[in-house]
Amino acid sequence: MKDDQALYLGIDIGGGSVRGVLINREGQLFAENKISTNREWTNSEFLEELIRLIETFQNHKFESIGIGTPGPLSINEGIIHHSANLVNLVQVPIVSTLQKKFPQKILLNNDANCAALGEYHFGKGKGSQSLLVLALGTGLGAGWVQNGNLFNGFNGNGFELGHVTVQMNGALCGCGQKGCVESYFSARGFLNRYKDHTGVMLDSAKIFFEKVELGEEIAEKIFSEGLEALAESIRAAVHLVNPDKIVLVGGLTQSYHLMEKPLQAHLKNKIFPELYNHFHLEVGGNIAGSFGAASLCF
């Protein structure tokens, strides 16, 4: 059973840390390590730190390296164009640079896609034939795993669900367009909408959700509209690709107790019955991004 013993290195480039894990196909952990990220890293500083992290795993034998990072990126060229977390990175040739140091095959993909693949291999998406994963965090990301294969689309741009329009000429999104679901349902979206209505920029989505729980009218209205927008974006995805499983992950799912009933009611009301009855929606998110990144190698 050579395959069962093969190990894969997964690297997750997050806002706070860069984490590496060495796992097998069953998700057993053989080694792990991390470094703290420095928001000011230049391309070369970032790449040097990344090389040092990967070198700490070199006393193990592993087959390949999967790397997950926020985009925008080109998975074919192996380039991170830029990053909201690491503000000085510009057109980082991450794959070609690492490839000079390490003989293993290196795969790059965006973090929402890695989350989707992680849920498929190790989490709530196991066994799904058509798995849609929504990453509800600062923005709204998504990934689609079709018959066990991550749908990359063109150069890793597949399933940019956050930038599907739910309201023509609606709220301004970070992408510069109006009416994207991300402008209604994401940490950034909630905070921007709250500022639109009150002039006040809250410090965090946590504070926004506290206001919702306390019943502050304007926060409740923004949240309620956001949930309907989220349901419309799920409707779009379901009517197009007909998933059998939808898994919600990301920081905002900590407030899922506020979402569950109205979201389910919207979905039942809005989606064609034969497709609504075909999927189950669950909250996932216990699968580390680094595990998802490692599963790019499978």
Next chain:
Amino acid sequence: MKDDQALYLGIDIGGGSVRGVLINREGQLFAENKISTNREWTNSEFLEELIRLIETFQNHKFESIGIGTPGPLSINEGIIHHSANLVNLVQVPIVSTLQKKFPQKILLNNDANCAALGEYHFGKGKGSQSLLVLALGTGLGAGWVQNGNLFNGFNGNGFELGHVTVQMNGALCGCGQKGCVESYFSARGFLNRYKDHTGVMLDSAKIFFEKVELGEEIAEKIFSEGLEALAESIRAAVHLVNPDKIVLVGGLTQSYHLMEKPLQAHLKNKIFPELYNHFHLEVGGNIAGSFGAASLCF
């Protein structure tokens, strides 16, 4: 070259006629025949006429039979649930009934999916790796051909683009929901919006487009809003599945001269540049539905 000589029967169940063609993989026509449809046909009348039509091809040897029809239908069970054109049809077990009469394999799919596959094999979609076809007619249908394979989704329900929401709580759609793109851009949608604004139900989309060409303000407004809705729905599809080719077919493309400039401007403005630059949009529609139906067999 046995494969090149193999023949396939394609049947297109349209509102005015049921057409059959016998073609090879290259789209060469070997025989054709049609019968006029009777709007009042019962299940058994419809099936008897269909059997008679197929029997006229029995002096030829053919491999399999592809059937395209408006939905809703279940392609796995081979059932037409009902039909807007043939109003007395109810749960027609079309595949099992024909299978008792004919030994050839029989494949059923909806007309927009057949149009997409037809454009892929014989039309403007040749060579595309990710082909999106929009059927702009009474309603708004769509089909997606990924690496040469028609995306059926669950039981043939894949790519119901007409029922993607572009405006939360917007115009009432024939499906009972609000804000679907079909309620803004389709013959039915234009006529319903015109009635909403004026109280007058026009007789046809042709008359509506004449009013647009004559510069009638309300018709122009409805058309302009429809084009923006269409662009938003194409944005959704492009941001999710990243096609390299988009082909528009269906009766409304006869008025494409009115659409081209504003539609292209909306698409360029709304879609992420790397994805906008990745696709070409063309008008197709010279491929008969029966040819698309035959290509289900390939």
